[in-house]
Amino acid sequence: MQVRAKIITHRTGYAFICLLLFCGFMSHAQVSVDSTRLMNALKALSSQEMAGRLSGTNGISRARIFIKNNFNYAGLHPLESNWFIPFDMKAKNYPSQGVNVVGFLKGESDSAVVVTAHYDHLGVKNKEIYFGADDNASGVSVLLEAAWLFVAKKTAPKYTIIFAALDAEETGLLGGYALVEYLQKANIPVKLNVNMDMVSKGYKNELYVCGTYHYPQLKPLVDLIGKRYAKVVLKLGHDIPGSGHDDWTMSSDHGPFHKQKIPFLYFGVEDHKYYHQPTDTFETTPFSFFYHAAETITCFLNDYLYQ
Ligand SMILES: [Zn+2]
Structure with a gap:
């Protein structure tokens, strides 16, 4: 420039x-990711104060306010009169309600691209905090960063962008199911779901994109991003039916979108030794990989929404 x-x-x-x-x-x-803002979000969301962000706890309430404030200051609008959209949990041993945090940026079309990341995690077990830095403070941090970057462009994207931080993923994708149901009741047509869950601890410098097996029309654009921007190795896969645990089609909040035949792309890393452990902390994050993963995902969104 x-x-x-x-x-x-x-x-x-x-x-x-x-x-x-x-x-x-x-x-x-x-778009150019602000590394300080990105790392500060990761640090805040995986801090002791948030106490592992278990659904229904004070820790997750703090995370929710942090997310709402970022959406608000970035310049999104709440999808409803309130940033918080509650839903029935319908799950044993959990509070009766979960809460999704949802904002939007108006596009040229009312059709929406829904960007999602779950903000809940496992909380405290045996007096140990499960900080959930990779799972999934990382995805939420990129979600917030995307909101900041796209509002700042001051040009309307091709499609309306709905930014959703989802509750109760760890309980069975409950926030994802609630959001899909909400969007259908509100008659909001969804063009694409881009879900992020665990995007920071890629130890082989690999970031997976899952979904092109089901929606091959998305493959050329993903390939292009891999070639043009990726300082990480962008790998397609983990979406072949019948491949057992290797198939991530229903493994996070993109699943409920796929069930309704809404195209999705899911960005995430492979499981690692910190997965669902108290050691999944800010300190054990490979920052360079995380920054480049964030840049790759926001560049994909930028290409899809503005070109
Ligand atoms: Zn997760």
């Missing part, structure tokens, strides 16, 4: 052409 700005000369015609080129470049410009 700086290089383009420098070549504008005093010759009016030439300057005008350059200005047009510059504007065109600006509107499609790659």
Whole structure:
């Protein structure tokens, strides 16, 4: 961008052409993740105060307020009069209600791209906090970062973007099911779900994209992102039916979208030694991988929504 700005000369015609080129470049410009903001979100969401964000606890209430404040300050609008959309948990040994946090950015079309990440985790067990930095403070941090970046573009995306931090994923994707039901009742057509769950601890520098087996129309764009932006290795897969645990089609909140035949892409890393352990902390995060994963996902969204 700086290089383009420098070549504008005093010759009016030439300057005008350059200005047009510059504007065109600006509107499609790659988004640039703010690493400080991203890491601060990860740190806050996986902090002791949030106490592992178990559904129905004070810890998750704090996380919910943090997310709402970020949505609000970034400049999203709440989908309802309230940022919080409660739903019945219908699960044993859990509080009766879960709460999704949902905001939106108006696009040229009322059809929506729904970006999701669950913000609940396992809480405290045997006096040990399960901080859930990778699972899934990481996905929520990228969700917040995407909200900041896309509002700041000040141009309407092609589709309305719904940003949803979901509760009770660990209890059986309950927040995901509740959101899909809510969107259907509200008659909001959904073009695509992009779900993020565990996007920071990629120890082989690999980030998986699951979903193109079911929705092959999305493959060319994912391939393109892999080639153009990825400082991580973007791998397609984990979506072949009948492959048992290797099939992640129903493993997180994209599952309820897929069940309704709504196309999805799920970004996530493979299981690692910190998975569902108290050691899944901010400190054990490989920051460089996380930053590049965030950049890759936001670049994909940018391409899909603005080009
Ligand atoms: Zn998770």
